[in-house]
Amino acid sequence: MRRQKRDMTARAYERGYQAGVSGRSSESCPHTTEQQRINWITGWREGHADQLDGLIGVSGVHRLRMQ
Template identity: 75%
Template sequence: MKRQKRNMASRAYDRGYLAGVSGRSSDSCPHENEQQRVNWLSGWREGRADQWDGMTGVSGVHRLPSV
C-alpha cells in the first residue's frame, strides 16, 4: 500500500482512467503539477475510449487498473 502511494504518476493515471470511464470532463483534472496532469489526462483518454467502446460496468471490470 505504501508503495502505491509513493508512485504518483501511476496513481494519477489510474484516477484519470476512472474519471474517463465515469464520463467526467477532462477539465476536472485536479493536478497542478505538469507531469501528473499529463498522466491523468492520458488515463482519462483511455478511460473515455473504453467508455465509448462499451466497456463499462461488468464488461469493463478487467480493464480497471486496481484489478
C-alpha cells in the same frame, strides 16, 4: 508496519481512467504538476474511449488492472 504509498503518477493515471469511464470532463483534472497532469489526461483519454466502446463496469476495471 506502514505500507508504502503508491506511485503518484500511476495513481493519477488510475484516477483519470476512472473519471473518463464515468463520463466526467477532461477539464476536471485536479493535478497541477505537469507529469501527474499528463498521466491523468492519458488515463482519462483511455477511459473515455473505453466508455464510448462500451467497456464499462467489470470490463473496464479489468482493463485498468492489466496495465
